[in-house]
Amino acid sequence: MFKTLAFLLAAATPHFGATADPALIKAWDVSIPPDGTGLPAGHGSVSEGLAVYTQKCVMCHGVNGVGKPADQLTGGVGSLASDAPVKTVSSFWPYAPTLFDYIRRAMPVTSPHSLSDHETYAVTAYILSIDGIVKKNAVMDAKSLPKVKMPNRDGFIDAYGATKR
């Protein structure tokens, strides 16, 4: 009986996974945390971003990111505690690298993963510039983007005690 038990325990961890190919990990490991770890090489300016935005974003997010039909990206800064809160990238999002991360993996909605890293930095810079979160001559890259202080950076409460781990 004990022999049978030992056999069962030995078989309890199947190990059917293959050691992942480092090239596969490198290609897939694209999510960017708030400190910007993993942001790729490349850079983009506000003016370059306006060109990308005009070509690929404005039809959904409106001139200057005012929204409609898709989410409003700008405006509403300082409105969150009012009777008419307006939640936008400018007014609500706590971390600038999240904007790069989301655009790179999910935008534009008709052709996600079509923008180059350069274009993604540029359009990120442009959106952040509309409400003056970055200057009109700003250039976003792996170093500058995580340093951007979003207006609502301290506007979140950890309801689950999740971050103290």
Add this chain to the structure above:
Amino acid sequence: MTNKTTPSRRKFLKTALAGAGAAAAVPLSVKADEYVTPSMTVPGKTFTPYGMPSGHEEVKRLLRPPGISPGTGGSLSPLESLEGMITPSGLHFERHHNGVPDIDPKTHKFLLHGLVNTPLEFSMDALMRYPRVSRMHFVECGGNSGANAGSPTPPQLTAGGIHGLVSCSEWTGVQLGLLLDEAGVKPEGKWILAESADAASLSRSVPLAEAREQGILALYQNGERLRPEQGYPLRLLMPGWEGNLNVKWLHRIKVTPGPTMTKDETSKYTQSQKDGKAKQFNFIQPVKSVITRPSGMMTMNGPGYYEISGIAWSGHGKIAKVEISMDGGATWTNAEMPGPVLPKCLSRFRLPWEWDGKPVLLQSRSTDEQGNVQPTRAAWKAPVSVVQFYQYNAIQTWQIGADNTVKNFYV
């Protein structure tokens, strides 16, 4: 009572009532030719490889108008037309962020990497060889019932139209903890990021301890492989947790030192408070219930016997009790819970009722095994921003009128 969303059922009930009236007027006698119905006179149809509902049934998901792309938005389970605790797979609600991808399991890979000793990649064939667990659990969108939270006047919709972003299935798959242990999580690994292979790359962070203890990589739903709309060929299931983080079309989990703070866990799926702050990581779906019969948009059949019936659920565990009020919450009586009552699972409650035909404000209020109780709408709304609608779990009121109407109502 009748349901305006299912004309065939309404027709049946009218016919049945007419028949009953006729039977009362004349002596009951069944002729031989009425006994032999057409179905008894010819051989029936042959076998089918995959059965479908009767052609006489018109129960369907309620499709919301799509958003920015054809597959952005949702469809709702028709709760008012369903019974028991399991949602048929084809009627499970949908919430997609950029459509339903068509994924070939032969080429689909699942990558487990990050703060692990051995990053692993799995083919679907490899995952299918692992030992499996089966669990019955609801999945509820964090935005479910948001119409009642946001609309200043009660939206006149069916139970499913308001609350249908919840469904319940038997899910079968591989325990995530087993794979995490095979990869060997490093001590600094405290969270995971789960990423979808859809056109939104939908991603959510989950604390490692809970992911390891509770997470299931679901392969099957109600005995068959996952439906495409539910994440075929692989979805993360975190029982009782917000629907959005039960990532469908799963192809990557990264073990991380902290939350990745993706778009969906910062700009969406957070709870804005009146003071402008937003509560984050509202993982567990709160205790909730809704009476599905009678419910909004139905028409009562006049005074007489009814069975009140509905569903209750909580992300915190089992439902302990469901109470029913006929007077808008002034007095309560316990509903029957015939069972089974399972943790983090829809539970059916019932209560026989003799309606006297007078106006009623019908409510259900559920309590879970941890003592969490459904709040009133006013209590739910008091601390939150006017734009807040996620995780709305307030008591639903159906206003039943002497004119046999059943309407959504705010007390």
